[in-house]
């Protein structure tokens with residue numbers, strides 16, 4: 001039952017991009033235009049962001065939207081890919097860390113913020129990735145931003161995938177004006193950019209930046225080709241493995257492992273917030289000199305408090321599980337669910353993007369249609385995240401379904417059917433509205 005009578009056209013149009021550079025002398029007044037647009041969407045049930053759950057990220061859960069409306073359903077909006085957040089040994093590791101260290105963060109890693117457990121975690125990640133050194137950060141965002149800002153200076157260059165994550169883009173903007181975005185996953189474009197830079201500048205550094213798995217399209221770069229190219233042009237490669245480390249590939253080493261590049265990528269950066277049931281992030285490098293430099297010249301490491309010992313203990317335990325046969329079994333379960341979901345969506349005539357990964361993006365297209373479909377999900381019993389411009393290209397709105405190892409085949413089948421039902425209801429509704437949006441998809 002749709003509890004909303006209609007959908008004003010203005011709530012089906014526009015995007016967050018419209019408010020990115022507000023004009024006006026008063027910094028606080030000029031941001032209100034965003035709130036007005038957002039609130040029109042909220043009042044009409046068309047603002048699916050900023051929701052809260054009432055318990056942990058379980059396969060089915062209750063949540064509230066930011067107007068306080070409760071919903072319940074199968075949960076494909078959490079990124080607990082291996083379901084480690086509900087693993088008893090992980091919870092016990094957290095409790096033991098509280099008993100051993102308390103709940104503080106102890107300070108910056110440049111001062112006394114390290115603990116026995118954070119040092120053990122750094123060694124564990126180094127062994128896992130076959131790199132000499134690892135620096136932990138309080139979040140993945142801080143690690144991405146901090147690695148770039150720590151290494152790159154004004155006159156250096158950054159050659160970055162146009163779809164790289166915001167933490168990488170913002171780190172780049174903070175580090176240098178010499179940013180060269182290359183076409184998504186296009187190795188030849190990287191070559192052209194590197195050749196052009198080196199034709200006139202052999203003095204300054206170049207950082208090439210990509211992700212191991214892109215989370216809006218679930219597609220993958222040719223990591224070896226990028227690393228070879230980087231070395232050919234005396235550049236350094238950074239790969240963000242936030243979404244694939246731990247959960248993809250037989251041994252959990254993600255696409256770096258699948259492409260036989262373990263220990264061969266210059267800089268590996270990652271987040272613990274997806275697979276490792278915790279806040280936190282890391283940068284893995286070869287050479288103590290690079291680690292020490294990051295520790296003291298990468299602001300989010302130097303001037304921010306360390307990951308708390310509780311978080312470090314959670315991630316350490318998660319890595320232990322990931323390396324054991326149990327980790328392999330969880331990854332196999334996750335992949336079964338991923339393949340099943342992609343299959344079921346296909347059977348329901350819904351199109352998915354990219355390669356099989358824990359992120360299954362489902363095409364909606366038109367933003368108005370996608371918002372109306374999203375509005376139907378609470379009544380249908382599905383919790384899923386809508387992604388629209390500018391996070392993805394205009395007219396390419398999609399649901400980003402995040403699969404977990406603990407999902408059951410029934411959860412997967414329900415999710416596919418409910419998304420189909422939401423799409424059908426939204427299409428009918430849009431046709432009735434007879435708006436330009438409706439005409440655009442007719």
Ligand SMILES: Cc1ncc(COP(=O)(O)O)c(C=O)c1O
Nearest residue numbers: 139140141165242271272273280
């Ligand atoms: C590709 C990528 N890099 C970095 C981050 C930031 O990680 P965190 O959430 O740990 O700050 C995210 C996710 O939020 C991400 O998707």
